Amino acid sequence: MFLFHVVTLLKHIRETAFVYAITAAGVTHAVTQACSMGELLQCGCEATRSRAPPRPPAAGPGEPAGSGEGGKWEWGGCGDDVEFGYEKSKQFMDTKRRRGKSDIRALVDLHNNEAGRLAVKLYMRMECKCHGLSGSCTLRTCWKKMAPFREVGDRLLERFKGASKVMGGNDGKTLIPVGHNIKPPDRQDLIYSAESPDFCQANRKTGSLGTRGRTCNSTAMDVSGCDLLCCERGHRDETLEFEENCLCRFHWCCVVQCKKCSVRKELSLCH
Template identity: 85%
Template sequence: MGELLQCGCEATRNKAPPRPPSSPSSGDGIKWEWGGCGDDVEFGYEMSKKFMDAKRRRGKSDIRTLINLHNNEAGRLAVKLHMRTECKCHGLSGSCTLRTCWKKMPHFREVGDRLLERFNGASKVMGGNDGKTLIPVGQNIKPPDKQDLIYSDESPDFCLANRKTGSLGTRGRMCNSTAMDISGCDLLCCERGYREETVVIEENCLCRFHWCCVVQCKKCMVRKELSLCH
């Protein structure tokens, strides 16, 4: 948005010429150059590092600190290593004799999906004797790389209510009796089973926009079939 004086467009003077993906319309004579306003990922990377890591680096070098520092870096790399190239064609009648390219950050959803995949495959580690290294737990497990997420303690049991952890449990939780994924009753109800219940709820319906600028709705009673965990 141009509101931070120290954060502008990405510096492109010292960068190698771009190599955007080839397309059927691109020919051998097309020239490429960096231009536009690329996202300054290096500035964001350094600022995030100062903000997230500084306090932990000054503290004790315990296993939780080491894990937090590692996972912070994995989060930054999920953005930095997956920048996408966008280009714009120039030339008479769309001939694309010159193409200007710049770097943009990956979409937020793409970053989230990538981190969720890393979370589901996170590696369990333990602290080394020197207090500075992390060792993978288990046999024939490769050491996690910089993009992997790691943990040291197993998650508490969220099936039952637990005031200490803040878990409300899954008793009475709404679930999907036909789904086989994480929303399914078998998993959410922790194999305790579930019951079918018919409820009547009030919902907004027949909504209309009135100029200007109000949306008016009527109230309708709707009957729904719910699956609730025992």
Template identity: 75%
Template sequence: MLPLYQSQLGLFFILLCPTNSISLWWAVGNPLVLDPNSICRKTTRLAGKQAELCQTQPQIVSEVAKGARLGVRECQFQFRARRWNCTIHNRHFGKILRQDIRETAFVYAITSAGVAYAVTQACSMGELLQCGCENTLRRAAVPPAAGPGAGAATWEWGGCGDDVEFGYDKSKQFMDAESKKAQSDIKSLIDLHNNEAGRLTVKNYMRTECKCHGLSGSCAVKTCWKKMPHFREVGDRLLDRFNGAFKVMGGNDGKTLIPVGHNIKQPDKQDLIYSAESPDFCLPNRRTGSPGTRGRVCNGTAMDVSGCDLLCCGRGHRDQTVSFQENCQCRFHWCCVVQCNQCTVRKELSICV
């Protein structure tokens, strides 16, 4: 059986052959993601629920791959100014996934959220036969999100709401499958918790959209439906959870996680958790998977994580002028051509040494 860290994100694989045996490494962001069938090519190595999806619902597996890519892109955006910037180098990334650190917690959460998001979105767009809009019709006395004095307009649930329950279930089925095999293992418990935190950040923050119906633009009747939050909002919320993540250790019963420290409250289902301290990510380190920060662009005036002092780990930085071409002085010519000149733009950058 494969170690859990190798199969937690059972999405894209790299076959490494250091010996006569073949070891299977899971690594989000591998180019094989462009072919979703690659996920299912080795079904004997997938957990039961994953193999079942591959065999019976391959269209959903394609959305799983899209969701994983969505999660990785968001991870790279949220960590773009940090020492570890969610770099997807195959070997480095695999080393990161082995550890129970904050960064791994965020990767699991945002990827699980991405899968739930992509599957739900595909349902709403009519791209999956197994699901569609969330069309449960309900009535209430006051329109959703409306405060006192909102008026007495007739309204009802309708439209094409996002069926987030379906996306949530499929993400849980695929992303949790391997970890459920060993729930007494502390890493499995942490992985399952962080996967759930990601999905709940999609599910628990659905927004209400409404459309008015009536003569002359009046709002005599209003139809409302539930939509998922923008995925950037999901990433922002999970980054907040990352910044306030809880350190935990395994309980004596092998089934519970206990926060480390005195008088620390138990993390809730949407908190991110970890059990090991992160490396400083200052220098390249094969053991930890740190790519280092040498050559990274930093902000010479910022005092936050993007500032040169922090990002360059006190090694200093050098200023460099870079030149590049961009369109300028664009003019529209009737009809229908836009012509632009090419201008040379110079920009001063600060580079970590």
């Protein structure tokens, strides 16, 4: 498995693009979250003094404009300082990939790093809390929060599926899309410059372990489905028995005790 990762990262393929993007996104997300939780001395909650106030919600039927849900809003709480996480990720991930005169690898990696960071930075959401007697919501404080990292990963997975192949320009500083009538990739798109090897069969040279024996989903139509993952070799269904924790109880203080239960699962495995 380690060999597979090393060989993969040495190539400019679609899978490498995803690895760089998800890593840069992970650094951004982890550092930003640590700031909000007070785990780092260099940062804390997002500063909101210079930010414009949030827009009031839409007024309901028969209400005057701007009167939605009780009126006054202001920034408060502990917003995620994504700018700090973004900059730290940039310093950490881009240091070894400075652009050279004709280094297409550096250009591609820097682009994918940025796409990963933007998958966090550009999709912040607003959360609010009401204040007032009996939940009257006479005042609302709002703050910016990152999306859960699972959503970031799903977003990058979609970019992976639509990744664009590129080649280096003659000036060594630009990337040109390969193919006819293809729009240049934007900052959020993932890019690659070489085709992926065949991952279906085990190959020591490329580090691929193949897909024989892999668990697949016999009803899915996407990349997790048996048709694609098993590379049209077919699959077999097996019933396997696993031992899992069950009937867990919390005992004051502070131990969780569980029993062991046998669970039978129906699995589909690639031929």
